[in-house]
Amino acid sequence: MPPKSSIRKEEWEKSLHEVQVTKSDLNRLVMDYLVIEGYKSAAEEFSQEANLEPPVDFESIESRMDIREALQRGDVEDAIIRVNDLNPEILDTNPALYFKLQQQKLIEYIRQGRIAEALQFAQDELAPRGEESPEFLSELERTMALLAFESAPNAPSAIAELLSPAQRMKTAGEVNAAILESLSQGKEVKLVGLLKLLCWGESMLEEKTTFPKLNVMDGSLVERG
Template identity: 80%
Template sequence: MSASKAVIPKDEWDRRLEEVVVSKADLNRLVMDYLVIEGYKSAAEEFSLESGVQPAVDFASIESRRNIREALNRGDVQEAITRVNDLNPEILDTNPALYFHLQQQKLIEYIRQGKITEALRFAQEELAPRGEESPEFLAELERTMALLAFESSSAVPPAISDLLSPGQRMKTAGEVNAAILESLSQGREAKLAGLLKLLQWGESLLEERAEFPKVRRKWWTGLDSDQLCL
């Protein structure tokens, strides 16, 4: 916005980076939080042994969340619903939006598999009544049903093709995961994600006011390539 920005040279910035106080123990806890929230059970167990950081939840719950997530990511919505109810039936009872999104995902999976008859029956019996409950549900239902208008998936316009993407499955899975975590009084999202969002916010604000060295992806993807720093 302004022509004159302060310039913070690299050595100056490096010094400031060093002045930020953070310990390995702090970062270990961030990593443990990530492993737990994202459901990497065996990694969390190993990490607990190797680093001495204790997770805030028991490992069994990590595993069951992981299973639910994996079921959704491979398209097995019914399995996921059963497992969520095994864990705590109240999660779906008290969260109509979540339950609707799971049902919507189920419909998407029918369509993806080309099971048109099942898709139609399921939509009419399960989803249509819910669509009447809220305008938001109805809009989503309409968007999903639009998928049936196309002969092949390749013809689906971009506006709705995202429903068929793995991202849609992950979105639903993330929603379920967050709801379970909330029922366990855990954070909904890994703190690591919070850190990254904060980085994004802080860097962009500071960028308006000063020139300074930015975070680069190559810091963790390897040298200048995407090679892993093993």
Template identity: 40%
Template structure:
């Protein structure tokens, strides 16, 4: 098995294109530019650096909690995109509400005076409430978010805590990125994601049949002794 694994070496050009696809798709503009130069395999006009940077700016705004900025940038990129993806628009507004609430909570050590929530309530009434009736999942999401203003931080149920987790920014940023890619006629997800999932899937198929080799480590913690030993077996030239 080890021998077979070594023999099935993929084509370097294929891997490079997977890397490039990832750098472009997930927004690593500086790396994409350098990679095109260093591999000598990609024409510099084959991808649009400025469009990657646009996506990165939007993403960074979301990650930093500047949702209003993000929405504005998004509208500049594509005026139709939020109208065409109402769920995404709702999620962005919900995140914006979460961010308003967060700033209040942080200001007062988790025990704010009710009056301080006034801007949050206004935002909810003006922006989110009108959308809530259009879809039951909007309504339930809005309810959960509003509850953040009522509960003490230490009495919150996990579902509510998730809303305050910064991971939500990452998730929404990822969805916005996908939506932009799709609106540009590109694949919404980098190929490397499916490749990694296929690796996990293949292992899950092989395991119950007892077909896994003794060492099925993915080899990321590379420089250890066993990895170096493996590599000797891989020299076939």
């Protein structure tokens, strides 16, 4: 192995300066963050202040957030209605997602101890779909197993976790991603992608050479050694 070379701070800074990026490029990154994270009024203000074409209808940001909230508080029925109001195609074209919402609804019945309704709902809505795919069936069985345990702590963790807040978050996250996709938006905030690329790039480059590292909080370059 040749000895590791190093890049001096002055050279690095000169190179930073040469990178092609404009204010309006960065504005769009910021807009993407505001939209995906669901900050509707901030996105509206930004569209005005930065004179930026909004990438989506602002109302869709709000309804997306409403849907997420409904799922997080366990109101699956409300979430389904809102998704269909926004765009009926989202659930029509995505049976797996629709099944997950129905499964979540079943979980919420069981959580509330509405056992008779849970059974009825499972028989009417979920069982026919379980016949469609083995994956749906095993998920249905896993959910029904909740009924066998009187309280969640006694259940095996693979079953008890269905009642955890994380399960709600997971369902909410998948619905959110599907809506974003229907709006031709990315699932992940692009800024997060940028930070990941930064971590990836720095660690790869570090194997080859020594160079100034970046503190992202204040944008300062740190030279080691």
